[in-house]
Amino acid sequence: HWLAVRTNPDVPRHHGISLFVVDQRAEGITIRPIETLGGERTNEVFYDSVRVPKSRLVGGLNKGFYYMAEALGYERLMLFQAIRLVPPFKRLVAYTKSTMRGGHLLCDNPDVRRHLAQMATEIRIAQALEDRAFALLKKGNPLDHESSLLKLFASSMRQRFVDAALDIMGPAGRLEEEAEGAPLAGEIAKMARASVIDTIGGGTSEILKSLVATRGMGLPR
C-alpha cells in the first residue's frame, strides 16, 4: 500500500512528506471497502500505530510531495484519453440516425444536431490538449500545469457528453444494460454513473483550476 506520511512537522508543509510502500498485512491496518456508484471498489484504509521499517521508504526522506506531484501529472494525462469517447460518440450518432421520435428521426432535430456538433468539437479540443502535453514530454519538458488543464477540460467534457446524450435519449437513456429496451445497451446510463468521480479523482476541478491559475498564469497563491 502506497502511503504518504508527514515525516517532518517543522518545515513548510510540502517539504515534510515522505512516501512508503507498506505491507498491507502489517498489524494495525484496517481496510474498509467502499462500493461506488460507478461500479468500482475503492477503500478507506485506517492505520493504528502501524510500525513501518525504514527500508520501506521510497526515494529520499521528505521528498514525497515532489514524487506525488510528478506521478499526479502523469495520472492526469492518462486518466481520460479522449479517443475512448469516439466509439460511444459514433454509436450515439448512429442511434440518432435510426431512432424516431414524434414522427421524425432524432438526427433531424436541431437541438440534437447542436448537441452532437458540440460533442464532436469538444472531443477534438481534448485530443489537441493531449497532443500538446505529449509533445512537451517528448521534448523532455515537465508536464507542470498542462496535465491539470487537460484533466480539468476532459473530465468535465465527459460529464457534458453524458448530459447531452441523456438529453438526446430522454428518460430511456437511464435504463441499465439488463433493462429491456435500454438504448445503446445501457452504455450511457453506465457512463453517467461512472463519470461522477471524473471531476474528483486525481485532483478535484477546484484544485486543478487553482493550479492552472498559479502555475500556469503566475497568479498569487
Ligand SMILES: Cc1cc2nc3c(=O)[nH]c(=O)nc-3n(C[C@H](O)[C@H](O)[C@H](O)COP(=O)(O)OP(=O)(O)OC[C@H]3O[C@@H](n4cnc5c(N)ncnc54)[C@H](O)[C@@H]3O)c2cc1C
Ligand atoms: C470513487 C473514488 C475512488 C478514489 N480512489 C482513489 C485511489 O485509488 N487512490 C487515491 O489516492 N485516492 C483515491 N480517491 C481520493 C480522491 O483522489 C480524493 O477524493 C480527491 O482528491 C479529493 O480529495 P478529498 O476527498 O480529500 O476532498 P477535499 O480535499 O476534502 O475537498 C472537498 C471539496 O472541497 C474543495 N476544495 C478542497 N480544497 C480546496 C481549495 N484549496 N480551494 C478550493 N476548493 C477546495 C474540493 O474541490 C472538493 O469539492 C478516490 C475518491 C473517490 C471518490
